[in-house]
Amino acid sequence: MKDNRVVDGMSVIYQENLSIEQKLRILSDAAKYDVACTSSGVERAGNATDIGNSVATGICHSFAADGRCISLLKILFTNECIYDCKYCLNRSSNDVVRTSFTPEEVCTLTMEFYRRNYIEGLFLSSGILRTPNYTMEQIVKTLRLLREEHHFNGYIHCKAIPGADPSLVEMAGWYADRMSVNLELPTAEGLRALAPHKNRKNILLPMRKIQNGIEESQEVLGMTGGNKGAYWHTRRRLEGKSIAAKQKEDATNFALQSPQEKAQLRLDSGVLEQGRAAMRRMEGGSLSAQESMPHVDLQTSGLTGTAATLQEVHNTPARSAYSKALSVIPPKMVRHGFAPAGQSTQMIIGATPESDFEVISVAEALYQKFDLKRVFYSAFVRVNDDSALPVLAGGPPLLREHRMYQADWLLRYYGFEAGELLSKERPNFNILMDPKCNWAVGHLEEFPVEISTADYFTLLRVPGIGPKSARRIVEARKSAVLDFKALKKLGVVLKRALYFITCSGHMMYPTKIEETYIIRQLLNTEEKLPAHLRGDSFTYQQLSLFDYLGDGTAAGGIA
Amino acid sequence: MQTELENAVSKPIRVYQCENSIEGILSGIYQAWSKAYGHKYIRLSVPDLEESANLEFFCEYFEVTPIPEQAEKVAGTIRNRISVKVYETMIHALLSNRPDKADAVYHMLVGAFRYGESILEHLAEPAVQAVFEMNRYVGNEAHLYNGFLRFEESVNGVMLARFQPINDLLEVVTPHFENRFSRENFIIYDTGRQKAAFHRAGYPFVVREVTEAEMQQFMHCSERELQFQQFWQTFFETIAIAERENPKLQRNMMPLHYRKYMTEFKKRGEKNR
Structure with a gap:
């Protein structure tokens, strides 16, 4: 049944009397392009009055036909959107059936799915209904109902709507476990071209607001949460101190301050908390001082789009600009801190012409400046026929997305920097080889690494050794001399690692430490590449051509 | 090598055959250990998990009768004299379905009494390696079922x-679900081993052996239940992006045997299986 109603002076076609199942179909279909279906980051035990708990590692409840994890009930509150973002299925100029949930319907679905163990919680996103404020209000209303009336104690991830009133964003943060604001596209230019109703400032400001709220609820109100992401911990470990020692040092420093100084410190906690490690390195510390602040390097290099974005990231007011980040009194039933599982963001890869180097630099800056838990990348799927959108020959750039995630892991867990992995001369990842192998064959002067003596972070730089196996090696070598067989048992991928390591001074096989030789060997054993990129007659010289072909050629297979 | 063979001939290996239960294996450890025969010549086996029941030459076989007091003594000694972490790792390993689990735990414990908790880091040691693998497998499978149940x-x-x-x-x-659904009455039923955990709202859960016929009474779902199952199937279908379809990845993340009782792989509207 259709019905023409006039809302805010606009004529809107409504589809009435949709069943809850039809709404679920439409609004989950509309939400499927959102990534970040994770339920991790907060440990919360169940209790006698509420239903639910939360596990820090997160739990995957199913895997969809595309192989992506289903952990949360991922839906839009509404697809009645006033914005006209060119990449989005729900852009206002598209002719699709529009509908909205009521807060009560969202609660019913969440509770009933949850008690059947279908899901870990709710992921609530939304199109912009009427105004950003109205939409945010509906989201807050839903979360309040879920937490207070239905006593839901499971995981909630919700989007902060750019442009909504800060107090509404804050209300949502008290009820939710994780908040996210979509960066949408890596650069401001891209955003202007494809999402004319959105602007960078409206995205970065709520991000900062959430970051400050998390810190303030932990430091000032002494609430739980506010635990740092992997990026922060890795950078901290890289300073050469254990996390425990560093925390003790911080606590001692903090105790020694006078009350006025403490207050000041809290205000300047940009310095205290975020990216302290990065700051130190910038001040002329260790590793590579010239690369520790990517935006300086980029500005002189002519990549103005990214440079401008990074500058914006840098310029978004830090906590000192707010007299106080939190102003709303936390609701009574909230026993945890503000957004205790932190915040994340996502951007679309391949809709705009940014290079991998630009994307990964933006991600690095976000990790440093906004303490994000995760940055998600989503391969562009061309759902709308719009002249402003690129036509990618092989479908969504899945392999490129895969490489972005691999690089993201290298930033967060392995202590790599964006500037080490790529440079303005070589701005894109080698599609044929993962970023770590690619880095290693370009830095053969650092290899081979001796397993019995190399420290943790040096081991981590060896292809085929990850955080787990590196940790096991460090433990196991205390009590035994490790040989290659033992390494295999510890989880080291020898087919990759064997070119880069020695055990007690010996390599596994007689091997040439020579770039082309190792590349050829690695490509024979590497992950399976899409058919058109495979072939036995490749040599490295031929392969390098593909670096210039762009990423549209990479299709299928790996996600 | 030669001396080992000579020893084996001069002093036969003693194989303790344990019942496939924590109590049975801990009793086996107690009985084997208490004879002071020499750890090198001790082997523990779990005949129930072995594919063939071949006996070997130069071995003496002993059948272990489970004795609760002995099992409790071993458990208490490990908790008090070594550590709770070693105890938990051991218990997880004993829940594995590998036939060498009892032997690996025995020889891991030999090291544990010498090195304490740090034995768990001696990953180059075959027994420790085996215990580590079993512990990991049990932990991983349990984690997956936390989601897939x-x-x-x-x-x-x-x-x-x-x-x-x-x-x-x-x-x-079960403890995970007890914590999560403290207000629910629920049953978790292991159809392979024919046992179930029963949880009544507000009470700790109990585990006991059950029969298929006994469980039948809980297998009829209501209309409301079928409706939500259908909602979930709808969600499961629409949330996948057609352009990215990848059944191989799906199978990697969620192997087929996990899907046996999962609602999303049930035929639409089907009441029972």
């Missing part, structure tokens, strides 16, 4: 979940 509301209002894990996970996964 599906509850169905029966007509009498009880939530029933069926599963058929490879390792003996019932006691490992």
